[in-house]
Amino acid sequence: MNRSQLAVTLLCIGGMAQAYSAEARNPMIEKIVAALSEEHIAATMKRLEAFGSRHVLSPQDDPAKGIGAARRWIVDEFKSYSPRLEISLDTFPVKKTPRIVRDAELTNIVALLPGKRDKDRYVVISAHYDSLNLVRKPGKSADDMDSVDWVATAETPVAPGVVDDGSGTAAVMELARVLSRYEFDKSILFIAFSGEEMGLVGSRHYAKMAREKKLDIEAVLNNDIIGSDVSGNGHSANHVLHVFSPDPLDSTSRSLARYVKETGERYVPDMRVDLVLRQDRFARNGDQTGFHEEGFAGVRLTTPAEFFANQHSPKDTFAGASVPYTALAARVNAAALASLALAPRPPVVTRERTREGKTTVTANLARGKSGYDAVMKWTVTNREPDLAGFAVVVRSTVSPVWEREIYVGDVSEYTIPNLSIDNVVLGVKAIDKDGNASLVSAYVQGELK
Numbered sequence: 001m002n003r004s005q006l007a008v009t010l011l012c013i014g015g016m017a018q019a020y021s022a023e024a025r026n027p028m029i030e031k032i033v034a035a036l037s038e039e040h041i042a043a044t045m046k047r048l049e050a051f052g053s054r055h056v057l058s059p060q061d062d063p064a065k066g067i068g069a070a071r072r073w074i075v076d077e078f079k080s081y082s083p084r085l086e087i088s089l090d091t092f093p094v095k096k097t098p099r100i101v102r103d104a105e106l107t108n109i110v111a112l113l114p115g116k117r118d119k120d121r122y123v124v125i126s127a128h129y130d131s132l133n134l135v136r137k138p139g140k141s142a143d144d145m146d147s148v149d150w151v152a153t154a155e156t157p158v159a160p161g162v163v164d165d166g167s168g169t170a171a172v173m174e175l176a177r178v179l180s181r182y183e184f185d186k187s188i189l190f191i192a193f194s195g196e197e198m199g200l201v202g203s204r205h206y207a208k209m210a211r212e213k214k215l216d217i218e219a220v221l222n223n224d225i226i227g228s229d230v231s232g233n234g235h236s237a238n239h240v241l242h243v244f245s246p247d248p249l250d251s252t253s254r255s256l257a258r259y260v261k262e263t264g265e266r267y268v269p270d271m272r273v274d275l276v277l278r279q280d281r282f283a284r285n286g287d288q289t290g291f292h293e294e295g296f297a298g299v300r301l302t303t304p305a306e307f308f309a310n311q312h313s314p315k316d317t318f319a320g321a322s323v324p325y326t327a328l329a330a331r332v333n334a335a336a337l338a339s340l341a342l343a344p345r346p347p348v349v350t351r352e353r354t355r356e357g358k359t360t361v362t363a364n365l366a367r368g369k370s371g372y373d374a375v376m377k378w379t380v381t382n383r384e385p386d387l388a389g390f391a392v393v394v395r396s397t398v399s400p401v402w403e404r405e406i407y408v409g410d411v412s413e414y415t416i417p418n419l420s421i422d423n424v425v426l427g428v429k430a431i432d433k434d435g436n437a438s439l440v441s442a443y444v445q446g447e448l449k
């Protein structure tokens, strides 16, 4: 957001006037961001490497090696952080596939920090704890589409997976450790998925279950490959984090991506957060994809500097990882996750109309009596007792991020005179008395249901 364009407005709370600024920092979130420990993150990355392989078909019962030992260790760590974390295992059978060369059981690890005010509303932070070392058939090169020997790949005892995705797993665990000392309005789910490397099997299973159970998941921050800051061609990007989100331009996932950029850069000025307006890297995907498929908002946080020669190989080790980069990326996550979990729900900016038995949903946005104004209306569900008001945001249709913000108070309608709704994008967000702001709900064109 352009600082000079931000409106700072007086907001009256309980007879006391206090400034609301979109850039103000919540001291609790500052403490959380500062409390994340590089040492803890490094120790977790090293520990995950020490299990040898975390391939989904690696040993389940060996006390020291394989995905079973890794899973038990992650569970014990979660348990040690706080008695308030509720740990559960999401275990499910999978049938043999070309990649998963025999029938198996996969297990996602879920740690729930229950919310205090809106506990049935969830924000998710995730990564995958399974790893992969692709073993090639003799004489075949990596360019050959069917060069992988999937049986040998399952059997190799060396698949360190430190950057992919020990780094994301370490960030999820470190956030669980620190955030579980605090209380939030919404519930937070810290999830280590299995089977990402086998085709997003774990996250797809979980997201499908979440839709079937109608879990009210507001956002998914998926971290995959946040552990390297120099790519194979020598390009360094140690202070840039990429956030991928799927189209359309004002999808709920895109709103989440903008939120990560705003909150991340506000609390972690050492990291630039760049939006990439795609669901994932070219022709590739990650665990956020499973959530998109089930209609949830999700983004992928990842480094712009991937080291392809190390990926899915015995070379993806702690020696090739950057702990300072992983810690910075984790701090961006902490800022976004804590902000979201403290914030009110986003306002509802649509209206329903039923005509001749057919219900349509459209943006609650009009040109007003003059025909030349922007008239926005919204409603709230589960209104928070400490809701303070709303801010309207505006941007050009070709701007990726919001350009203007106007605090409008505790109202459910606002008019900007002489602003053509044809030429800009408009949105609104809810703000509580501590200044915690919700995701933006944008006014989107067309029939929405």
Ligand SMILES: [Zn+2]
Pocket: 128, 164, 165, 196, 224, 225
């Ligand atoms: Zn990965």
